[in-house]
Amino acid sequence: MHTLPSHAMRPLCLNPSLCSSRFPFFSFSIPIFHKFKNNPTIYKKSQKGPPFFSIRCCGSGSVTAKPSWELRRNRAAVQEPDEKVVALRQLFTKPGIGIDAYIIPSQDAHQSEFIAECYMRRAYISGFTGSAGTAIVTKDKAALWTDGRYFLQAEKQLNSSWKLMRAGNFGVPQASEWLTDVLAPGGRVGIDPFLFSYDAAEELKEVIYKKNLELVYLYDLNLVDEIWKESRPKPPNKPIRVHDLKYAGIDVVSKLSSLRAELVAAGSSAIVISMLDEVAWLLNLRGSDVPHSPVMYAYLIVEIDAAKLFVDDSKVTSEVMYHLKKAGVELRPYDSILSEIRRLAVEGAHLWLDTSSVNAAIVETYKAACDKYLMNRGSRGKTKNKQYFESDSLPVGPSGVYMQSPVSLAKALKNPSELEGMQNSHLSRDAAALAQFWCWLEEEIHKNMKLTEVDLADKLLEFRSKQDGFLDTSFDTISGSGANGAIIHYTPEAESCSVVDPNKLFLLDSGAQYVDGTTDITRTVHFGEPTAREKECFTRVLKGHIALDEAVFPENTPGFVLDAFARSALWKIGLDYRHGTGHGVGAALNVHEGPQSISFRYGNVTPLQKGMIVSNEPGYYEDHAFGIRIENLLCVQEINTPNRYGGIEYLGFEKLTFFPIQTKLVDLSLLSIEEMEWLNNYHSQVWEKVSPLLEGSARQWLWKNTRPITKQ
């Protein structure tokens, strides 16, 4: 039973635009700046640590395969915080600044889930390295909001000049409330407008405006960077690589051409692409700028007859240069984005901006330039109206088209090459590495070896690293023994994490980035004798997993319609889980992507469509006892139903993940014959598909773990 009160379940949303619109189904969110409306039942993702949509991983001691720089930073972060805060405050009164408070969020300029170290400004200024947190410094105060997952860590890391705001706890004010308490009316609150999506900044501006405070955009410098100076890590500069057409499936010229057709249809003449995975997908490029996601820091502007990539050109190899040139894409310095935006406005461009992801600096710059353009025209005597119209009522000046980026859906609908890459990476390599890992693990456990949760994550990485095309983990591995499996956002540290207990359930959620695909799989096992309770809960989670896997549904069905299928068996005995059931997954891209999802939240009405990839990951978490999750990736496909009522297509899922589900944990009395057949069929396919890749004990392990089960 989960005993956390519901308000304590709302962790910090570092990235309001991710929380509220782009990825609304797997997001943690704490009402720091605003109360969230429309929350009939508060469920929260209680599983994966860092790599959740709205939670950026700052690396702090989480169970990661590459902990070196993170641990280094961890130690550095607690040094001399006072001096930093003092130095920051000194900037408040400088000419052109003149602020009474400065907000330091966790974001980068692209609303990324994983960010580069040089952008971890909140961790630098506060010393607190948890993935979720917002710092605010005023002339005499410094406060940091974080959620229940991080209270202990923040207590350790924050020094006495910082006040820890335990978000969600009774009586703890939201940041906007706190600001009005500590600032005099008329106070000026500074932000770096690159670090807030336009929608998030507008919402914040409105909230504090009501309290007589002014939000001030400081375009020209980030105050934390000013004091960070030479100790600030350099921006990542690993070379960009071309994502081979055999994996990408569609060449850049064709993608740009489709996008331009959408621009024309929407009445726009250019678009700013700011999400890093969208830039990478559109240009068939991959980068190494952030952990876990194969992307590079860049903006892309696509016009009807031009395309410009704003990127640090030291990362652009000659091969990439040639690749871009072929597609008519020019290079521009990363920092010149705003001047290009101004130029476009002056040229009268109707710019398509997805204000839920494009940062406030870009959108405000465009809007200001449009206003200026129109005023100039107006002052030339044509009209006094701010918006100038010709006789046919079409605006002749620049005007924005504010809609969801069309690249989001295009990227989600995988083409055959992308699907093939996803299948290959799952089958030929990830499943083999996993079999070797689990075989090794069971042997070690039976030898009574003491292995920590971090040891296991490291070992799994070792097996995966040996696979062809392996690049990185796709998120920080979640490796939780016993009660740790039930802790929301479990982030064990190498020094303090548990030894895996052979007499408890063990939950392992992990994934990899391969050159051709991205994986994400969770299995829960018991090394000894599970209790009846563990078996009942596991079996009901499995029933939910099967129900979703086998669902058939008419086209145009949003994911939330299917969510209850995965919960029904748990609901029957009064159990549930506080996270969504499925998220989108990129093809050799981000492990979490939109626009689709399968969740209890019904704000996301994006229909599930052929070629979309979603995870199927129901779970159950019993506080202080155990956590269970069973996760496969699925691809939406057409089902050849004997009827087609309404003349439409009926859709279902094809599995991408083939790996044994531990039958020892199944309570057969709770499984229907059909469900048993599903499990046996699945295991027979696993054996058939994965065994040819294995030999020796791993093959033996797979054989044992794919044997059919029967009632009695």
Added chain:
Amino acid sequence: MHTLPSHAMRPLCLNPSLCSSRFPFFSFSIPIFHKFKNNPTIYKKSQKGPPFFSIRCCGSGSVTAKPSWELRRNRAAVQEPDEKVVALRQLFTKPGIGIDAYIIPSQDAHQSEFIAECYMRRAYISGFTGSAGTAIVTKDKAALWTDGRYFLQAEKQLNSSWKLMRAGNFGVPQASEWLTDVLAPGGRVGIDPFLFSYDAAEELKEVIYKKNLELVYLYDLNLVDEIWKESRPKPPNKPIRVHDLKYAGIDVVSKLSSLRAELVAAGSSAIVISMLDEVAWLLNLRGSDVPHSPVMYAYLIVEIDAAKLFVDDSKVTSEVMYHLKKAGVELRPYDSILSEIRRLAVEGAHLWLDTSSVNAAIVETYKAACDKYLMNRGSRGKTKNKQYFESDSLPVGPSGVYMQSPVSLAKALKNPSELEGMQNSHLSRDAAALAQFWCWLEEEIHKNMKLTEVDLADKLLEFRSKQDGFLDTSFDTISGSGANGAIIHYTPEAESCSVVDPNKLFLLDSGAQYVDGTTDITRTVHFGEPTAREKECFTRVLKGHIALDEAVFPENTPGFVLDAFARSALWKIGLDYRHGTGHGVGAALNVHEGPQSISFRYGNVTPLQKGMIVSNEPGYYEDHAFGIRIENLLCVQEINTPNRYGGIEYLGFEKLTFFPIQTKLVDLSLLSIEEMEWLNNYHSQVWEKVSPLLEGSARQWLWKNTRPITKQ
């Protein structure tokens, strides 16, 4: 397979406010005045004829138990339509009118599902008596919009001066488009503001305003009534009766007191209740003004220290008068509602108005009176602002509170007495009458008697009429043999309906109003040998019915979350049904009520709550072949689950309907063991509960029809 194209599936919404907000889940709607947004999959209710939420029954030859006045009207309606239209046009130019077109909708002033004959103005003026239609008369044209269900009937009934607008057909303009085509810019379009909810009128106003037309409210007279004159039926005047406290459960004083507490909490000082079932429920009164619903035409205004019922006092017996007086409710003439609204505004009342149901005449009158009040205050020198605020920012003048009526939810949560009445009427009487009917029917069929669909409806009424406390059918009985069962909104006429074919499926959807409860049940049977196809479809509908019946879900779950449970088995083979799965049912009140529903449409986020009654009625309709529907009524109740994850309640359903489901139609190979057990348990309960009420052949019939089934 359904071959109707989806656009042809959108019948006419006569009542935009019902369609769009109050009853959004079972509604037919055609975009006559506006396009509906947010319609990812167009499903439409394809079953019950007249008694659907947004479809008002005008009686036209539908299969009804009391067809006399309806058939009479049917014949009268086709006489002299030209003269009527000519007479109507002559009114356009009269002083104080001055319009270029007049819209005649089907509504009464209360957004009722069933209306009194004297308010059937659209049927009178056009001659078209179908339940769904909107007439518009201009100075030289007359047009009537209706949907595919009524094209044939409208062709027959409209004379040559009318143009039939086949709504949903390609190239047929919406009414607003048509108006802009046929009227010159600046044209004035008249409506009776009592016949549109405020929200619907506002939407219409906005749409035609964009096309340079003006919507004119004619408060003082309804132009159709002007020409209808003495031939217009008198308003209904049957006496109102007191709904016994033993059925109502809560006395009027307590209900008013709760309502007043809600008024205070909402910052309002009075409320206008305009939905007839809300007035009846709040005052523990019942009426006989319209068919099928035990309500009376009335408005109720509840103030903090007063309550006024606006009703024709000839319907008020001395018993009712005493009952009302005890509760502090005064009587006012029905027609004096607007002057009372004005008086309240002058007194500075903050009036709570549910603009989705309260008509435009009332809301506009209040708004105008508020404006006048505030202008008067303003001109006394206090301020020039229209809205006048004291220093503490609270409005001191009258101002409206525009929210959903609180009576809607209160009425939906049945108290123990209401539940007992519902159970008693279902069990002790409705089930007995149904058993007698089905026993009789099978005997007649086996004697090769030729019985029409209307004969059966009449016979069923005869059996029900003999039951204690029987008052009326709760909607027009839907009795469909073979292909008729698959026709959307089947409205057979006595002269032309089919003889029941013993070799085809027969669908019977019927219900009754008893003094203590309201019933609604559908059964589908075969009198001979069903085909494998019929059995497969029936069994999948049954699987859906069972899945919903057995659902357990956490509190705060809206009905749409459960809808897919009822469809899943059909979806697996590419089948579906184009209507919602469940609607609310009143306790000795309307057979369709909100605010809850179980439907694929997710606009209705009202959680299912303990004490709500919903129907469980999945179906399947194969064009030109057969229709299947299995409907029970359920009451939402708490389930005593072994766990309570999240510390909340888990809810499920308790059946109200106990009547055999024909096992001959079940394909056992498709039923799981658990589903078979459900069916056998249900039948065992049916026998146990219903057999004591029966004797002779009906008891014998029940015995035969409640025997358990076994595999093999």
